[in-house]
Amino acid sequence: MRVLAQIAMVMNLDKCIGCHTCSVTCKQTWTNRTGVEYAWFNNVETKPGIGFPRRYEDQERWRGGWTLDRRGRLMLRSGGRVRRLLSLFSNPHLPALEDYYEPVTYDYDNLLSAPAGPDLPVARPRSVLTGRPTAITWGANWEDGLGGAPEHAGGDPNLSGEWAEKVRFEFEQTFLFHLPRLCEHCLNPACVSACPSGAMYKRAEDGIVLVDQDRCRGWRMCVTACPYKKVYVNHATGKAEKCTFCFPRIEAGQPTVCSETCVGRLRYLGLLLYDADRVGEAAATPDEQDLLDAQRGVFLDPRDPDVIAVARESGIPGDWLEAARRSPVYDLVARYRVALPLHPEYRTLPMVWYVPPLSPVLDAVGAAGGDQDDPDHVFAAVTRLRIPLEYLASLFTAGDTDVVGGVLMKLTALRSYMRAVSLGDAADEADGTALRAVGLDDAEARDLHRLLAVAKYTDRYVVPAAHKEDAAALTAVESGCPVESAGGLSGAGPSAGGRVSLGMPTLRRTSPEGHA
Amino acid sequence: MNTGTSSLAPASVGGAGLLLWVAVPYACLAVFVAGHVWRYRQDQFGWTSRTSQLLEHRWLRWGSPLFHLGTFMVIAGHVVGLAVPASWTRAVGVDEHLYHAAAVWAGSAAGAAMVAGLGMLCARRLLTRRIRLGTDRSDKVLFPLLSLTVLLGIWATAAHNVLGGGYDYRETVSVWFRGLFALSPRPEAIADAPLLFRLHALSACLLFAAWPFTRLVHVWSAPVGYLVRPYLVYRRRTPAPAAPCRTRSRSRS
Numbered sequence: 178m179r180v181l182a183q184i185a186m187v188m189n190l191d192k193c194i195g196c197h198t199c200s201v202t203c204k205q206t207w208t209n210r211t212g213v214e215y216a217w218f219n220n221v222e223t224k225p226g227i228g229f230p231r232r233y234e235d236q237e238r239w240r241g242g243w244t245l246d247r248r249g250r251l252m253l254r255s256g257g258r259v260r261r262l263l264s265l266f267s268n269p270h271l272p273a274l275e276d277y278y279e280p281v282t283y284d285y286d287n288l289l290s291a292p293a294g295p296d297l298p299v300a301r302p303r304s305v306l307t308g309r310p311t312a313i314t315w316g317a318n319w320e321d322g323l324g325g326a327p328e329h330a331g332g333d334p335n336l337s338g339e340w341a342e343k344v345r346f347e348f349e350q351t352f353l354f355h356l357p358r359l360c361e362h363c364l365n366p367a368c369v370s371a372c373p374s375g376a377m378y379k380r381a382e383d384g385i386v387l388v389d390q391d392r393c394r395g396w397r398m399c400v401t402a403c404p405y406k407k408v409y410v411n412h413a414t415g416k417a418e419k420c421t422f423c424f425p426r427i428e429a430g431q432p433t434v435c436s437e438t439c440v441g442r443l444r445y446l447g448l449l450l451y452d453a454d455r456v457g458e459a460a461a462t463p464d465e466q467d468l469l470d471a472q473r474g475v476f477l478d479p480r481d482p483d484v485i486a487v488a489r490e491s492g493i494p495g496d497w498l499e500a501a502r503r504s505p506v507y508d509l510v511a512r513y514r515v516a517l518p519l520h521p522e523y524r525t526l527p528m529v530w531y532v533p534p535l536s537p538v539l540d541a542v543g544a545a546g547g548d549q550d551d552p553d554h555v556f557a558a559v560t561r562l563r564i565p566l567e568y569l570a571s572l573f574t575a576g577d578t579d580v581v582g583g584v585l586m587k588l589t590a591l592r593s594y595m596r597a598v599s600l601g602d603a604a605d606e607a608d609g610t611a612l613r614a615v616g617l618d619d620a621e622a623r624d625l626h627r628l629l630a631v632a633k634y635t636d637r638y639v640v641p642a643a644h645k646e647d648a649a650a651l652t653a654v655e656s657g658c659p660v661e662s663a664g665g666l667s668g669a670g671p672s673a674g675g676r677v678s679l680g681m682p683t684l685r686r687t688s689p690e691g692h693a
Numbered sequence: 694m695n696t697g698t699s700s701l702a703p704a705s706v707g708g709a710g711l712l713l714w715v716a717v718p719y720a721c722l723a724v725f726v727a728g729h730v731w732r733y734r735q736d737q738f739g740w741t742s743r744t745s746q747l748l749e750h751r752w753l754r755w756g757s758p759l760f761h762l763g764t765f766m767v768i769a770g771h772v773v774g775l776a777v778p779a780s781w782t783r784a785v786g787v788d789e790h791l792y793h794a795a796a797v798w799a800g801s802a803a804g805a806a807m808v809a810g811l812g813m814l815c816a817r818r819l820l821t822r823r824i825r826l827g828t829d830r831s832d833k834v835l836f837p838l839l840s841l842t843v844l845l846g847i848w849a850t851a852a853h854n855v856l857g858g859g860y861d862y863r864e865t866v867s868v869w870f871r872g873l874f875a876l877s878p879r880p881e882a883i884a885d886a887p888l889l890f891r892l893h894a895l896s897a898c899l900l901f902a903a904w905p906f907t908r909l910v911h912v913w914s915a916p917v918g919y920l921v922r923p924y925l926v927y928r929r930r931t932p933a934p935a936a937p938c939r940t941r942s943r944s945r946s
């Protein structure tokens with residue numbers, strides 16, 4: 178057993194209102210620079226929908242993640258090592274900019290400088306890449322709220338076959354939800370394994386997956402390998418960039434920017450202890466539908482004395498173990514098992530998990546004339562309404578509807594029980610049958626309810642600060658000598674000639690015609 | 694310099710000869726070496742292929758593999774042609790005729806691939822606006838210089854060895870080239886070579902001088918180590934700030 182700690186995230190999808198605040202604050206923090214205008218370390222997409230970049234979930238096309246070879250061993254879907262080196266000169270499976278979208282800015286100046294005239298001046302869009310006027314034809318969440326769904330929804334890779342036809346014509350009346358996505362900081366990161374120069378790595382202390390900007394040589398294989406398409410090429414620097422899990426904030430014991438600013442307060446951050454020795458074995462689990470359990474099996478119980486002993490031995494500090502015991506992520510993922518990973522079948526063992534949304538089912542119950550508050554109606558719907566269920570299963574459980582259904586039933590039982598409790602019935606009077614059927618008792622129900630519904634900032638984000646004694650070394654590793662760059666913030670990432678501390682491009686686009 | 698005699702005595706080249714075939718090559722070589730050391734230590738962040746596939750992939754799809762594969766063959770050809778004395782190839786049983794035929798055939802294929810590929814790469818740099826705007830100063834030196842060197846090389850070969858009667862550069866240019874590295878310069882060896890060969894050699898010298906300051910540095914980072922390293926890379930923060938302030942070219946610039 179080799180115990181490592183990972184800072185992980187859970188999102189409760191029922192609460193996401195699709196406001197994109199997380200994406201915008203993330204962008205302002207990390208990607209408001211030349212070269213990554215098109216990149217969204219955090220994006221929110223409408224589901225069902227095509228996703229960002231377009232159809233990124235179609236691994237037949239993009240070759241992300243892992244598969245098993247004929248002998249059952251893990252293999253990157255984009256091919257073996259030799260194959261990868263042979264495709265260095267032109268990567269056949271790299272999304273083009275068109276698969277993301279053409280970034281634009283606007284002729285803001287025209288609003289001020291246009292001569293007086295009968296018409297209101299307008300700010301026309303211009304491509305940031307060419308400086309030319311352009312029509313905006315795609316974006317990071319173009320079909321927001323199912324806009325254009327009849328045209329585009331069939332493009333969702335999770336909808337296949339005849340099922341797609343059916344859903345395409347029905348789902349507009351049935352369901353829609355938002356899916357915020359960031360790098361999963363996987364336990365078995367395909368991006369790291371595909372990086373020919375070994376520039377990408379997983380931090381042993383907190384599991385954050387980073388690109389060493391000084392060692393990246395621009396081979397762009399990580400982009401293909403990541404099945405979630407969460408590594409981006411900075412086209413100005415020619416290097417890969419990705420979500421950093423806001424590691425400077427995490428090290429200071431603060432939540433990531435997307436979590437901090439989430440309007441729906443639906444994000445949870447906490448530690449998970451895992452056994453690094455079992456990662457490979459779990460990722461190679463033969464049946465895709467067993468991957469969820471296999472991954473849960475890699476997580477260690479932070480209250481188990483054996484685990485604590487080994488963890489202490491391997492240098493995980495006491496306050497981190499304490500934080501692991503208070504981790505809301507552990508509770509949602511392993512204790513109550515209501516959180517599920519996104520696309521476990523990619524075999525990267527992702528570490529951003531989701532409480533699946535109940536709303537598609539409730540909507541369906543309502544549409545069918547049922548009572549959304551009656552657990553029997555909802556239970557019946559969960560077992561009968563194939564469309565939302567199968568769709569959710571294809572996202573979160575490699576198609577296993579029983580597991581998603583189980584989670585939804587748990588949420589339903591919890592909902593009705595707590596409704597009865599808070600509407601005044603004494604707890605023992607509230608009907609606990611449904612609750613017991615999903616394996617919860619009164620205390621657990623109240624605890625889970627507190628976690629899902631009323632948890633405060635400090636309960637949602639349990640982030641232990643990196644250790645002071647490590648901090649100096651940390652800064653030195655990430656950005657060079659803290660003394661040499663005295664006065665300046667020695668932040669993350671690259672430093673060119675000892676001057677620049679953030680990933681600033683060496684290339685400054687001379688703004689064509691004054692725009693860009 | 695065109696007036697040199699067939700005698701190989703050093704005295705037979707004038708000042709211009711010494712400048713062009715001794716001073717310039719050594720200066721370029723010095724810049725090549727010092728430039729790489731400097732850049733590697735100072736600019737790890739800029740050390741990249743500066744991929745532009747994201748912005749344009751249709752030309753690159755064919756252009757880049759053609760160019761690179763052609764280049765590898767051409768480089769191999771140069772190694773054999775320049776670094777290996779004719780006596781060595783004869784010693785292993787490759788006579789002049791066989792060598793010539795192989796050089797012409799393989800060289801033509803390689804040259805054609807390289808020229809076609811480079812043509813495509815240049816075309817996209819010029820014609821695709823996104824790429825053109827992303828072309829920086831080093832590219833503006835690199836692409837013309839690289840194209841010039843390649844074209845001169847192809848032209849020299851075509852004019853003298855494919856269409857012409859055949860010119861044995863292995864007795865002249867190669868001797869000069871090896872002399873540079875043996876530290877006993879033989880400027881007179883190249884001074885009489887046909888103009889195209891001399892121009893090709895000179896532009897190659899300039900290309901080597903420019904090399905460390907362009908994206909060509911990516912060549913030295915060819916990721917062969919990838920074949921043997923473990924798939925999963927963990928990094929640990931160093932336990933104690935052992936010597937965070939010493940300049941380490943690896944982790945800081």
Ligand code: HEM
Pocket residue numbers: 265266267395396742743744745746747753757761764765814815818908909911912913915916
């Ligand atoms: C040693 C193995 C080499 C590897 C693995 C390699 C790989 C690459 C890669 C990945 C690119 C970026 C393509 C893109 O996405 O835009 C590139 C570009 C380039 N390489 Fe290489 N290369 C190698 C050797 C060479 C050599 C020997 C030369 C010439 C002397 C060369 C000249 C170039 C040039 C000029 C470009 C720029 C292409 C463009 O953007 O128009 N490379 N190389």
Ligand code: SF4
Pocket residue numbers: 359360361362363366367368369386402403404405406407408419525
């Ligand atoms: S989600 Fe993140 S850690 Fe996982 S493969 Fe993609 S970039 Fe790597």
Ligand code: SF4
Pocket residue numbers: 192193194195196197198199200221355357438439440441442443
């Ligand atoms: S800020 Fe929160 S509620 Fe808003 S889109 Fe992001 S995850 Fe959803």
